[in-house]
Amino acid sequence: MKHEPQGIVSHYLHTQVKEGALLQFTGPSGKFTFSEADAESVVLIAGGVGITPMMSVVRYLTDRSWKKDIFLLFSCKDRVSIIFREELEYLQKRYANLHVTISLSQENSPAEGIYLSGRITKEVLNARVPDITSHRIHICGPVPMIDAVKQILSELNVPKENVRVELFPAPAPPKKTPVPPLGATSSTDTAAVVTFVKSNKKALLTPDKSILEASEEVGVNIDYSCRVGTCGICKTKLLTGSVTMAVEDALDDDDRARHIILACQAKATGPVAVDA
Ligand code: FES
Structure with missing residues (x-):
């Protein structure tokens, strides 16, 4: 495998993984x-x-x-x-x-x-x-x-x-930034809130923050790969509220009918709840 210093996977494999390590892969x-x-x-x-x-x-x-x-x-x-x-x-x-x-x-x-x-x-x-x-x-x-x-x-x-x-390569995940506690007085007072129902956690949303990014900030695990709306790995069910998605190539009509969203693309300006 060629080492791409800016790549996520090849850089990790070349610099962190030793011979004999046991790796778990998902399919394409x-x-x-x-x-x-x-x-x-x-x-x-x-x-x-x-x-x-x-x-x-x-x-x-x-x-x-x-x-x-x-x-x-x-x-x-x-x-x-x-x-x-x-x-x-x-x-x-x-x-x-x-x-x-x-x-x-x-x-x-x-x-x-x-x-x-x-x-x-x-x-x-x-x-x-x-x-x-x-x-x-x-x-x-x-x-x-x-x-x-x-x-x-x-x-x-x-x-x-x-x-x-x-x-190619896919964009790197964003750096984690501290999130003010819910209810804190700040410029985020007007931000929406996403509720991760399965994990029983909440996170603040700003207009430029995706639900995937919000999940990472509060330690909720949503699988992802491309982060650009094409692979579909981050599909998540929207339980309440509405979101916008700049790219939704990985969704089909059946997904939309079942209120499936792409967490890496989904942004909201009001309260939402997702099945994660
Ligand atoms: S991570 Fe690929 S579509 Fe969201």
């Missing part, structure tokens, strides 16, 4: 997936370690000899930092419908086969992906790269509903 989750039935073609745009979920898609589709076009555009610093380099070169030779482009942002050599110098630009996308508005597009990588690619796709008139995004 979320909706950042693609299968044959989802679209007639797919464009996968990855930055750095954001290649990992894309490789799952590439392996899945090539294993099944999917005949439709798979465009993979992978941005790396240089050739040394290309993850899965040998496998990508092998797959590119073997599958005619797989179109790999690896852009090397810190190299300055002429384009050669699947390799380009520089970043993934509008010109690169236009040249490497014919008729880009017609494809399903998945993007995974660091936030600046995702923002830049989304801007380019918007300029290329790609419909928003064609685009799926996953941040």
